[in-house]
Amino acid sequence: MTSMNYSLAELGWRPVFLQQLTLDELETGRAARVTAVHRDRLEWLDETGAHNWLISGPWRHAEAEDRPTLGDWLWLDAAGEPQRLLERQTLLRRTASGTEPKPQLIAANLDTLLIVASCNADFNLSRLERYLALALDAGVDPVIVLTKADLADDMEAFRDQAQTLRAGLPVVCLDARQDWATDALAPWLTPGQSLALVGSSGVGKTTLTNSLIGEQRFFTAAIREDDAKGRHTTTQRQMVRTQAGAWIMDTPGMRELRLGDSISGVSAVFDDIETLAQQCRFGDCSHQGDAGCAVAAAIESGELDARRLRSYQKLQREAVHASETAWQKRRRYRAFGKLVKQSQKIRSSD
Numbered sequence: 001m002t003s004m005n006y007s008l009a010e011l012g013w014r015p016v017f018l019q020q021l022t023l024d025e026l027e028t029g030r031a032a033r034v035t036a037v038h039r040d041r042l043e044w045l046d047e048t049g050a051h052n053w054l055i056s057g058p059w060r061h062a063e064a065e066d067r068p069t070l071g072d073w074l075w076l077d078a079a080g081e082p083q084r085l086l087e088r089q090t091l092l093r094r095t096a097s098g099t100e101p102k103p104q105l106i107a108a109n110l111d112t113l114l115i116v117a118s119c120n121a122d123f124n125l126s127r128l129e130r131y132l133a134l135a136l137d138a139g140v141d142p143v144i145v146l147t148k149a150d151l152a153d154d155m156e157a158f159r160d161q162a163q164t165l166r167a168g169l170p171v172v173c174l175d176a177r178q179d180w181a182t183d184a185l186a187p188w189l190t191p192g193q194s195l196a197l198v199g200s201s202g203v204g205k206t207t208l209t210n211s212l213i214g215e216q217r218f219f220t221a222a223i224r225e226d227d228a229k230g231r232h233t234t235t236q237r238q239m240v241r242t243q244a245g246a247w248i249m250d251t252p253g254m255r256e257l258r259l260g261d262s263i264s265g266v267s268a269v270f271d272d273i274e275t276l277a278q279q280c281r282f283g284d285c286s287h288q289g290d291a292g293c294a295v296a297a298a299i300e301s302g303e304l305d306a307r308r309l310r311s312y313q314k315l316q317r318e319a320v321h322a323s324e325t326a327w328q329k330r331r332r333y334r335a336f337g338k339l340v341k342q343s344q345k346i347r348s349s350d
Contacts (some may be wrong), residue, residue: 005049011108012192012247017073017086025075029083030244034072035239042068043238051080065093069105070237070249071194091137092196095322107196107237107249110140112188114248116199116208117144117162119152119173126166126311129269130200133315137265140196142169143188147204149173166269176208182243186214192243209250212242263319270312275305287313 032051036043041054059067059082066085068074073086092106092113104212113135117123128144135142144162149155155173162171174184188195189212197205239249267274274297277285281292287309289296298304 005047006045006241009192010245011045012071012194017087020086021075025083028078030076031086032074032082033239034068034070034074037068037070037237042059042224044074046076052084067105068328069108070239071108071196071247073109090139092134092140092198093206094134106198107194109194110196110249111137111193112144112195113140114145114185114188114195114197114208115142116197116203116205117146118148118203118270119146119155119158120148122200122203123161125161125165125307126314127200128162129308129311130315132165132169132269133262133319134198134264135265136268137250137262141188142166142188142275143172143185144169145185145208146171146173146177147176147208150175159184174208176204176211179211180191181208181211186244189242189244193246194239194249195246197251205250210247212244212248213240214243263316263323266312266315266319269315270308273304273309348349 008031013031013033017031029047030048032044032046034042035050041052043052045051055067068082068085069091072088074082075084075086077083088108091108093103094106095103113131115128115131115135117128123146132142136242144165146155146162148160149158152158159171159173163169172184174181181338182189197209199205199226209339237249239247242248276294276298277287279294280287280290282290283296285293287293287295295304295309299306299309
């Protein structure tokens with residue numbers, strides 16, 4: 001890691017963090033920002049330089065959301081030991097895959113989320129909607145970045161499709177290998193700003209990061225020709241400084257992206273559908289052929305794409321499921337178990 005010293009303002013410090021501190025803390029400690037997360041250690045930067053810390057003590061056994069993640073601000077004591085985690089202003093998270101999914105933190109205190117997709121067979125509107133829901137639920141401003149624009153026969157067609165996802169959504173088309181990528185993203189790269197890159201493997205996140213920082217620091221791998229999908233190249237979460245003075249957080253590609261409890265984010269992405277739903281004749285309209293359904297009428301007239309409704313319903317189900325408490329889930333599983341047993345009894349009696 002670089003040994004260059006940065007001021008707190010250059011690291012992205014905001015007055016809201018200062019308001020969380022006591023006078024005693026201000027007199028004896030200092031702030032540090034997490035710049036890399038490994039399995040058992042953290043890297044951070046403060047005004048004295050770069051530091052590497054082995055996670056120990058209560059931090060090692062803390063719940064997932066209480067452990068430091070990329071972009072977090074820590075308050076250190078005079079000896080440089082972390083004392084507490086400052087309250088996050090934004091938090092980007094997902095639900096990890098597995099039979100017992102748990103929340104997984106991606107990055108904290110972000111200003112902008114660059115949602116990277118490529119102008120090829122990997123382009124997928126439903127996947128972009130998932131990322132948008134994550135960003136809006138976290139309170140982070142989303143920007144769609146379409147890479148490999150130089151290889152597309154009709155770049156504007158991809159741009160037009162992406163802009164249908166949300167009114168006023170910024171969509172930037174670029175070739176991540178070119179120097180002008182920095183110029184194209186200049187509005188979001190001002191000094192002290194924090195950004196993260198998300199998108200499936202092979203869309204050009206690592207290449208774009210290298211262009212923005214001005215050096216080939218990270219390894220990239222070519223995409224497969226048969227399906228335009230890439231191989232995973234980023235293996236750790238890390239925060240690096242761009243040539244413009246902003247900080248960009250590079251995260252591993254995520255093929256399976258579970259939303260978690262992002263009901264508000266889903267509502268924000270599909271606010272057009274929710275507005276239409278308010279015009280349905282019945283309040284509990286399922287939008288599946290119900291009489292007086294304004295959503296169905298919008299699809300019939302061409303005002304609303306049927307794909308978008310399917311995506312909305314799928315993400316809404318995921319978000320509602322993830323928002324259930326553990327007690328609610330146990331209750332639902334028990335009810336399902338009783339139903340199965342009753343069915344088995346009926347079959348055995350026939």
